[in-house]
Amino acid sequence: DAGVTQSPTHLIKTRGQQVTLRCSPISGHKSVSWYQQVLGQGPQFIFQYYEKEERGRGNFPDRFSARQFPNYSSELNVNALLLGDSALYLCASSIDSLDEQFFGPGTRLTVL
Amino acid sequence: AQRVTQPEKLLSVFKGAPVELKCNYSYSGSPELFWYVQYSRQRLQLLLRHISRESIKGFTADLNKGETSFHLKKPFAQEEDSAMYYCALYSGGGADGLTFGKGTHLIIQP
Numbered sequence: 001d002a003g004v005t006q007s008p009t010h011l012i013k014t015r016g017q018q019v020t021l022r023c024s025p026i027s028g029h030k031s032v033s034w035y036q037q038v039l040g041q042g043p044q045f046i047f048q049y050y051e052k053e054e055r056g057r058g059n060f061p062d063r064f065s066a067r068q069f070p071n072y073s074s075e076l077n078v079n080a081l082l083l084g085d086s087a088l089y090l091c092a093s094s095i096d097s098l099d100e101q102f103f104g105p106g107t108r109l110t111v112l
Numbered sequence: 113a114q115r116v117t118q119p120e121k122l123l124s125v126f127k128g129a130p131v132e133l134k135c136n137y138s139y140s141g142s143p144e145l146f147w148y149v150q151y152s153r154q155r156l157q158l159l160l161r162h163i164s165r166e167s168i169k170g171f172t173a174d175l176n177k178g179e180t181s182f183h184l185k186k187p188f189a190q191e192e193d194s195a196m197y198y199c200a201l202y203s204g205g206g207a208d209g210l211t212f213g214k215g216t217h218l219i220i221q222p
Contacts, residue, residue, distance in 0.1 A: 033209050041214055042116075043156070043198070045211065101158070
């Protein structure tokens with residue numbers, strides 16, 4: 001098993017644009033969580049999905065949204081990008097919402 | 113709101129010396145505490161969690177509810193321990209995900 005996979009690896013966008021990041025969980029994992037990691041900081045929780053339902057949301061504006069598909073993969077969407085959205089976006093999967101989280105390699109988003 | 117504090121941004125020790133990475137938390141309930149590690153060019157991975165009370169790669173951590181601490185310790189540091197270490201808290205229920213500290217960069221000198 002390749003573990004949690006994320007695409008793309010790197011992304012460059014300009015202010016005001018929209019971006020979609022993708023995550024494929026480990027086979028058998030039904031929960032996906034998204035985190036934002038700004039340089040020099042620890043990961044900050046954005047969303048958790050379990051069985052296609054939103055189970056938790058962190059302190060992020062409504063410009064951030066996510067969804068989970070029937071195959072348990074997930075997308076994170078960010079609208080109206082700001083310079084401050086530049087960060088590493090991490091996806092983590094777990095068997096259920098309370099179990100150990102396994103992290104992907106992340107998507108590096110740069111907003112110019 | 114919960115918070116995790118790792119006071120040391122960088123910690124440098126010599127090989128064979130003891131290591132202690134500090135972690136303090138604030139949370140009114142009974143949290144679950146974790147240590148995550150990120151080796152160079154690798155993804156973030158779980159090192160240990162307090163409920164399992166295991167020793168992983170020689171590291172241990174004891175939850176001290178009185179001092180609200182969860183320090184990570186190893187009696188004899190090895191060069192392969194050099195990495196970024198993050199302390200994290202889970203409040204339960206899934207609503208808040210994991211709350212991470214800012215991390216400590218551990219460097220083991222030969």
